[in-house]
Amino acid sequence: MTEVLIKITNMSKAFPTGEGDFLALKDVNLSFIKGEFTGIVGPSGSGKTTMLNIIGSLDTQSSGEVEVLGKEIKSLSAKESAELRSRHLGFIFQTYNLLPVYTVYENVEFPLLLLKISPDKRHKMVMQALEWLGLTDKQKSRPAQLSGGQCQRVAIARAMVKEPSLVLADEPTANLDTENSLHILDMMKKLNQELGTSFIFSTHDQKVINYLRRVIRLVDGMVAGDDTQAG
Numbered sequence: 001m002t003e004v005l006i007k008i009t010n011m012s013k014a015f016p017t018g019e020g021d022f023l024a025l026k027d028v029n030l031s032f033i034k035g036e037f038t039g040i041v042g043p044s045g046s047g048k049t050t051m052l053n054i055i056g057s058l059d060t061q062s063s064g065e066v067e068v069l070g071k072e073i074k075s076l077s078a079k080e081s082a083e084l085r086s087r088h089l090g091f092i093f094q095t096y097n098l099l100p101v102y103t104v105y106e107n108v109e110f111p112l113l114l115l116k117i118s119p120d121k122r123h124k125m126v127m128q129a130l131e132w133l134g135l136t137d138k139q140k141s142r143p144a145q146l147s148g149g150q151c152q153r154v155a156i157a158r159a160m161v162k163e164p165s166l167v168l169a170d171e172p173t174a175n176l177d178t179e180n181s182l183h184i185l186d187m188m189k190k191l192n193q194e195l196g197t198s199f200i201f202s203t204h205d206q207k208v209i210n211y212l213r214r215v216i217r218l219v220d221g222m223v224a225g226d227d228t229q230a231g
């Protein structure tokens with residue numbers, strides 16, 4: 001049975017500006033099911049980050065409906081929305097957003113500290129996530145001692161450690177060279193296939209686009225294409 005993770009209906013997002021509202025997303029209708037490996041693709045300013053922020057309940061729509069894991073995000077209190085994120089969603093950012101004074105181990109452990117998990121179980125989960133990303137021997141390093149590709153692997157381990165239903169990644173390869181980008185994509189695709197975790201990326205990088213199974217094209221805040229490919 002296909003499990004719908006996200007359902008977006010007639011959704012628009014307006015940002016107030018000096019000259020009135022600016023419509024960053026216009027009448028979007030999209031669904032995402034469990035196990036997807038999908039890219040939101042479009043030029044800079046087309047609304048990719050805005051879309052991911054809304055899907056991730058970091059922001060809310062101006063009109064229309066957005067259901068994330070069966071809950072309308074606009075109806076959630078701040079506490080409920082934080083709980084949805086901390087339990088079920090993983091985030092990966094272009095600039096990694098690692099905590100510089102913490103070790104790799106501590107960075108990956110961080111999201112688990114918000115959940116009620118015993119220290120034993122927490123340790124097992126961190127070690128598992130480090131193993132998935134090939135970081136076991138880097139666990140005592142700090143971000144400054146790592147390459148960009150390694151930092152992004154730590155960020156993926158941190159997003160994966162609680163085994164979320166959905167990982168959202170905003171231009172995850174934008175700061176990486178081709179070799180590291182492809183390595184990162186291989187790892188995410190393997191996690192997608194082996195664990196069934198859904199991934200939704202934003203990108204304008206052709207290397208990333210070739211890896212995707214579903215490509216959603218945004219132009220000026222409108223969905224201009226939604227295609228499934230071999231990936």
Ligand SMILES: Nc1ncnc2c1ncn2[C@@H]1O[C@H](COP(=O)(O)OP(=O)(O)O)[C@@H](O)[C@H]1O
Pocket residue numbers: 015016017022024042043044045046047048049050051
């Ligand atoms: N907080 C904001 N206030 C006003 N305009 C915004 C805000 N956030 C984004 N925008 C505008 O919305 C459009 C889409 O932005 P964004 O989602 O960041 O695009 P992308 O990630 O595709 O580059 C851009 O024109 C941007 O300037």
Ligand SMILES: [Mg+2]
Pocket residue numbers: 048049050170
């Ligand atoms: Mg963006």
